[in-house]
Amino acid sequence: MNLKRTTIIPTDDPNLAKQLFQSFIEKEMLVLMIIIGDTDTIRTAMPTADSLAHKIYFNMERWVLWVRDYEVLRGTLEQKLAESPNTKDMDYDDIKCFSLSPIQDLADGVIQKNGVLDYVSLQQSFFKAQSDDIAFTNNPNT
């Protein structure tokens, strides 16, 4: 699996995992996709997500974080979901993918465990998150 725009979060060191996640959060002008779990479906979908992360729309970079274990960033990710208006009522354990907007880091574009991970759904997830911050990433006069 040759993933060029994907970071695999370590599962054996929660502190390191959190620091890595935080470092991506702090990067602005970057749409971040979080994929959680390590099933065959997810392994098959990772190259697709990575490929979509290479595509840049309106100068906005994309990156994928692969969190293979639900527990390693549970608190952090649950908090992100709870803070975002479109995901606040969702159950972390039912989710296998979502994206964070580039400036406010709002969670959006959730793909639930029973959903399909393919170009269509992953691209939709990236776009949803990017659209949440249009007001902050663009000059209103342009």
Place this chain on the structure above:
Amino acid sequence: MRKLITIVLVCFLGISGFAQIVTIQEKADNGKTRTVEMSGPKIVDINSSLEVDVNKREVLKAIELQYPQLKTQVELESKIDALQKALENQESIINILQSSMPSRDQQQTFFFQIDRFLMLVGQNSELRAQVNALYAEYDNVYGITGSQDLPAEAYIIQNLNNDLDKLVEDLNTSKPQAYSVSLLAFKKDPSGGDRVHVKNFDTYTERDYVTIDRWVTTLSEEQKKKLEDLRAKAEELNKSNATLFDELKQLFKANFPNLDCIGEVKDNLNDMLQDPQLAGPFTTDLKNISSKIYKDLGSLQVLIDLFNKNFDSWDVDTVFQAADALKNLKQEFESISISFDSFKRTAASIATLQTKADTLVTSFTGCYSALKDDYDNLTKALSLIVKRQSNFIKNKEIGKEVLKFTATTLPQKGFINLKGTGNRSNGDQLLIEVVLRFPASEDGMPEQIITLEEHLLTMQLIGIRSEVAVGMLLMNPNESSLDFEPERKFYFAPGASLLFKFGSRKSMTYNNIVDFGLGINFASPDLDTDGTPEFGVGIIATAIRDIISVGYGYNVTIDAPYWYFGVNLPFNFPGIPVNNVKTTPTN
């Protein structure tokens, strides 16, 4: 056994992949919404609004099942429809994608439109697979970073457009069969029924806006009279409903022309033609006219006789045959009248024929006038029958106001406001149908209609309601409380009750048969039989649509409790005894 049947039924439905085309949501006045259970008794509140959801996928399945010839066509149409919808904003998406500096508003538009595009693609498994394949193909052709000149979505949209063109071409070359799908609703009540407006599916106007009162506590004199009038009228109408057509037929038959006078005119004419004394003055021309009249009168007799005989066997569906026959009759009348005018003119020039000709013309004029009157009456009677037929057909046929859709252009939702369906009563029904329609193959023939699914809902005031009921009671007073010797055990007394009843949405048997009521009864017995009504008040319980009632009350005039029961049959019982009023013998 019942469980076994249920299991078998569930298995069968599961295997056959059966699902409903229509699901119905009921919205009550208080804003509460519930889904109507299609496997249950389908009882809805009489004052509610219904939201009819149409599942297009199931419409397609039903069409394929009931009309397999349309399968390929419907599949093609379905693909075309899905593509057309997904590509709705294609120009805007591509323009913004290829713009070097899109504004904030443009980006907002793009994200909204691309989200809709991906959502619609995601809803159609075939289209989804195609788009996924195109994304992968794009990566192969342009590399993982893609092309700035042709972003992935622009590439996909271009390819989908090519597919759409090909599908449209395929559909056109396959010579598609014209068909349409409609959703219809009818109200069914004891007097017949009426069309019901379904918003988004037809352009019928709503009927009178009527809210059925939940709390009925009084029955005014005016209402009583109106109710009586209405009841009498309803009975008359109900009775006449079945026989009206036959009665009109009788009226029509009563006006059939009397053939006797035609026979007389024929005989007179024949006498004239056979009279040897008149053989000389009769010119060839006049002979020809006379022969024609004689022949035409014979034809008229046959025509009327045949019409009369055939008319017995015609029913409400075949009235147009009577109209045709009447038209022929009129033509025959006119032809004979013209011939007679000609006869009159020609005969007038022959002095020796004058007397005989005048007699003949006079008898014909009288006969013609009688026939003309009969004909006019027949026309009037027929117009009544035709009107009756029109009403009959109007309620059955699908009006032009019902909109036609293809399986893919069907609206997702239709709305029925039951309050807008005019007057209705508990137990009236609402029939909702999804039909497949094929235009007539020949002019003048009706269109072919295939019902894909139908649901019969029952309208009922759900929950507690009040009703006022009147009836005859049989009272048994407590003897120890009376200061006189009762003449009998039970006394008849009229009573009125304010009843509280409950409308169930789960049981038709309860609503139609059991129909318990509980309330207060006011009665005016005459227990001491002095001719002056007393006043009694009590509690009452009723069942079986108020036919049976039982209760306990107190006669406040003579301070005596009583229990009572009532049997209010929906017809008069002959021989019901009445209380004999004591009369004081006059000295």
